[in-house]
Amino acid sequence: MPAEPLSQKEIEDRLAELPGWSLTTDGTGTGAASGTAAAGGGAAAPKLTRSYRLASHFAAAAVVVHIAQVQEELNHHSELTLGYDTVSLAVSTHSAGGALTDLDFALARAVEALAAVHGAR
Numbered sequence: 001m002p003a004e005p006l007s008q009k010e011i012e013d014r015l016a017e018l019p020g021w022s023l024t025t026d027g028t029g030t031g032a033a034s035g036t037a038a039a040g041g042g043a044a045a046p047k048l049t050r051s052y053r054l055a056s057h058f059a060a061a062a063v064v065v066h067i068a069q070v071q072e073e074l075n076h077h078s079e080l081t082l083g084y085d086t087v088s089l090a091v092s093t094h095s096a097g098g099a100l101t102d103l104d105f106a107l108a109r110a111v112e113a114l115a116a117v118h119g120a121r
């Protein structure tokens with residue numbers, strides 16, 4: 001069953017439970033349905049994003065591997081970026097036309113839990 005796009009209220013309620021996470025519309029957030037009505041009438045669809053800082057590059061790389069493992073388990077994948085001592089994610093649901101769904105928030109919660117274990121801030 002495909003994931004349903006969340007309403008603005010549902011998104012705000014879920015975001016309130018995820019300190020550090022935010023919505024960004026950075027121009028890459030057009031999703032799989034770019035140019036279609038499903039993407040929001042032409043406006044770039046927001047993605048759920050967060051950046052973490054780690055103690056070293058190697059520690060950040062380890063977090064990337066751990067996130068990749070969880071993403072495979074959930075079969076839901078973010079745009080995952082490794083910096084020097086940072087890890088950044090941006091996620092939306094491709095199969096929902098780039099909308100935010102509960103799959104995105106489930107991934108965010110799982111990443112929060114593993115990031116804490118790594119000492120990410």
Ligand SMILES: C[C@H](O)[C@H](O)[C@H]1CNC2=NC(N)=NC(=O)C2=N1
Pocket residue numbers: 075076077078091092093094095096
């Ligand atoms: C076929 C496979 O289940 C799909 O391509 C999955 C993989 N990971 C995914 N990740 C995200 N973010 N959105 C999806 O719709 C999605 N779909």
